[in-house]
Amino acid sequence: MQNGIEASYQEAKTLYGKHGIDVDQVLENLAKIKVSMHCWQGDDVRGFLNRDQELTGGIAVTGNYPGAARTADELRQDLEKAFSLIPGKHKVNLHAIYADTDEKVDLDQLEPKHFESWVAWAKEQGLGLDFNPTCFSHEKSADGFTLSHADPAIRQFWIDHCKASRKIGAYFGEQLGQTCVTNVWIPDGYKDIPVDRMGPRQRLKDALDEVFKEELNPAFNLDAVESKVFGLGSESYVVGSHEFYMGYGIQNNKLICLDAGHFHPTEMISGKLSALALFTKGILLHVSRPVRWDSDHVVIMDDELQDIARELVRHNLLDTTHIGLDFFDASINRIAAWVIGMRNTLKALLRAMLEPTETLKSIELAGDYTSRLALMEELKSYPFGAVWDYYCAKQNVPVREEWLAEVKAYEKEVLVKRGEQGVVCK
Ligand code: RNT
Ligand code: ZN
Numbered sequence: 001m002q003n004g005i006e007a008s009y010q011e012a013k014t015l016y017g018k019h020g021i022d023v024d025q026v027l028e029n030l031a032k033i034k035v036s037m038h039c040w041q042g043d044d045v046r047g048f049l050n051r052d053q054e055l056t057g058g059i060a061v062t063g064n065y066p067g068a069a070r071t072a073d074e075l076r077q078d079l080e081k082a083f084s085l086i087p088g089k090h091k092v093n094l095h096a097i098y099a100d101t102d103e104k105v106d107l108d109q110l111e112p113k114h115f116e117s118w119v120a121w122a123k124e125q126g127l128g129l130d131f132n133p134t135c136f137s138h139e140k141s142a143d144g145f146t147l148s149h150a151d152p153a154i155r156q157f158w159i160d161h162c163k164a165s166r167k168i169g170a171y172f173g174e175q176l177g178q179t180c181v182t183n184v185w186i187p188d189g190y191k192d193i194p195v196d197r198m199g200p201r202q203r204l205k206d207a208l209d210e211v212f213k214e215e216l217n218p219a220f221n222l223d224a225v226e227s228k229v230f231g232l233g234s235e236s237y238v239v240g241s242h243e244f245y246m247g248y249g250i251q252n253n254k255l256i257c258l259d260a261g262h263f264h265p266t267e268m269i270s271g272k273l274s275a276l277a278l279f280t281k282g283i284l285l286h287v288s289r290p291v292r293w294d295s296d297h298v299v300i301m302d303d304e305l306q307d308i309a310r311e312l313v314r315h316n317l318l319d320t321t322h323i324g325l326d327f328f329d330a331s332i333n334r335i336a337a338w339v340i341g342m343r344n345t346l347k348a349l350l351r352a353m354l355e356p357t358e359t360l361k362s363i364e365l366a367g368d369y370t371s372r373l374a375l376m377e378e379l380k381s382y383p384f385g386a387v388w389d390y391y392c393a394k395q396n397v398p399v400r401e402e403w404l405a406e407v408k409a410y411e412k413e414v415l416v417k418r419g420e421q422g423v424v425c426k
Helices: 005-017 023-031 072-083 112-125 152-176 198-211 242-252 270-276 303-314 334-353 357-365 369-379 384-394 402-413
Strands: 035-038 091-095 128-132 180-184 221-226 255-259 283-287 321-325
Touching: 005 023, 005 384, 023 334, 023 384, 035 072, 035 334, 072 112, 072 334, 072 402, 091 112, 091 321, 112 128, 112 152, 128 152, 152 180, 152 198, 152 221, 180 255, 180 321, 198 242, 221 242, 221 283, 242 255, 255 270, 270 303, 283 303, 303 334, 303 357, 321 334, 334 384, 334 402, 357 369
Parallel strands: 035 091, 035 321, 091 128, 128 180, 180 221, 221 255, 255 283, 283 321
Antiparallel strands: none
């Protein structure tokens, strides 16, 4: 271990120890947390199934940084690079369009066999997998509707796709011995003020009932539903709103997915966790960063990220919460984007775990709000960085910004040698 890291760690341990925190134990607990890293940051949500389709559904990737992965092998290589710079063992979150096959197959016909290479790779790397049906970037979603489409044939296509996706999720879970979360998000909505707000919601409810009809082993697959309240092209009305999915999820025992970017600009998901947790069997998080809108910027160590982490730790929600990332920035090195988002998420969890929760709670209960504020503010400058550095060193990943040099070297050796985006080299 580098000079100074161990010594700083020991000093930090003494300081936290005064508040009764066992820092070694904290690091053991941190190592058990898996964060699901979203594959789609690696290639701007293009996937491999129908790469000629433009990205639709109101999700937009801006930027043209060189080196986006064009094949499953390239994406896996990039994911491996990123994971080598992130402490811990984690999961990869796949979308249906990332099927790795030479077969010409449409979304409603997908099967586990189209993902065999991902499973083999995940086994070899010791990773878990999560999954998502891709209800966008397809000719059948061109008018902005999928599971709530008024045309029964189109609706059926998306129902079949979501059913197929759950089976792929269960296959991941069974093969890897780790539960897969299959998350349904659809873009359905209207740009302008609708007349009938209920019809599409009734159709979505019925379609979901159909999708989830088949019971799957919850040890292998858990279903989640993701809401939003507005989007590009669905500014006036979103079928799968927060209330819709909160109702559906609670009534049907589904995980409710909260995406940090899917609410009104000052509405924070951290504040929702303690309420939702009392009524749901679990929560899926899409940790993201909205800048003025649902812009999906790279996750940084901002107040909301720390509040999310604090809520999970203070209320013991880590066992029932599935933490995933969801952002896409093509204006910077895509591997750096992953590493920054993952390291920040883990670092925020560590900071939260280094808080003297019980002391703070008892001060609050005693009504001593002066001490509560004073302590919470002082704790902000406690040396969590020394603990984080030690953790990275112990986990054999680069300490502090040392990882950046590795990303730059990889960019030079691998990424810039890739051709223009869109040129697929098999
Ligand atoms: C879109 C949702 C959704 C997607 C991914 C690609 O607003 O956040 O989770 O970002 O499925
Ligand atoms: Zn999301």
